[in-house]
Amino acid sequence: MIRDDIKAAQITAMKAGDKETRNAVSLIQSAIKNRDIEARTGKAPENDDALVIEVLQKMVKQRRESIDMFTKGGRQELADAETAEVAVIERFLPQQMSEAETSAAIEAIKAELGAAGMKDMGRVMAELKARHASELDMSKASGLVKAALS
Numbered sequence: 244m245i246r247d248d249i250k251a252a253q254i255t256a257m258k259a260g261d262k263e264t265r266n267a268v269s270l271i272q273s274a275i276k277n278r279d280i281e282a283r284t285g286k287a288p289e290n291d292d293a294l295v296i297e298v299l300q301k302m303v304k305q306r307r308e309s310i311d312m313f314t315k316g317g318r319q320e321l322a323d324a325e326t327a328e329v330a331v332i333e334r335f336l337p338q339q340m341s342e343a344e345t346s347a348a349i350e351a352i353k354a355e356l357g358a359a360g361m362k363d364m365g366r367v368m369a370e371l372k373a374r375h376a377s378e379l380d381m382s383k384a385s386g387l388v389k390a391a392l393s
Contacts, residue, residue, distance in 0.1 A: 245295040245335055246275070252334070267331035274298050296377045299336050303329055304382075340378045342387070348375055349384070349391050361392050 249271055256264040278298045306325045313322035340348065352370045356363065367388050372381060 245292050245299075249275075249295075249335055263327055264331055267328045270328070271299065271302065271332060271335070274302055293377060296336065299332055300380070302332050303336070304380075306332070337377050339380065340375065342383075345375075345379060345384055345387055346391070349388055353391060358392060361389070364388055364392055367392065 249268060253265060253268040253272065256268060275295055275298050278294060282294065306329045310322045310325045310329070313319070313325065349367065349371065352358075352367055352374070353363075356366055356370060358364075358367050368381075368385065371379070371384055371388065375384075
């Protein structure tokens, strides 16, 4: 399980005296704990790894946005710190699909659903998310689905 990998990474970072990794892993654990608390009141995913992956993907997205803003604002030291956090977070994410693999998956779903135009984009995106959510950046996949349906 990914949670076990995260706990092991924190212990390893503590023993090695790696403050940056330890801090990033602590942030990951905190975000996961917050998501666990939210899941108590709502519908929790059946698969625990799916919940953890969702949290990690959200964290990466937030940090990439921060990196962009820090770079535009001339705060390179803050952008570098965020980049280091992204590298730690991505160690726990499963391997992402390449653009070619994503396009192939979109075409397969498109053929399976009989999707013809933009009106079917919601159905294609929902099916793509159901099958490949942990292996895809859905914001990038959205552009590929739009291109495939237009």
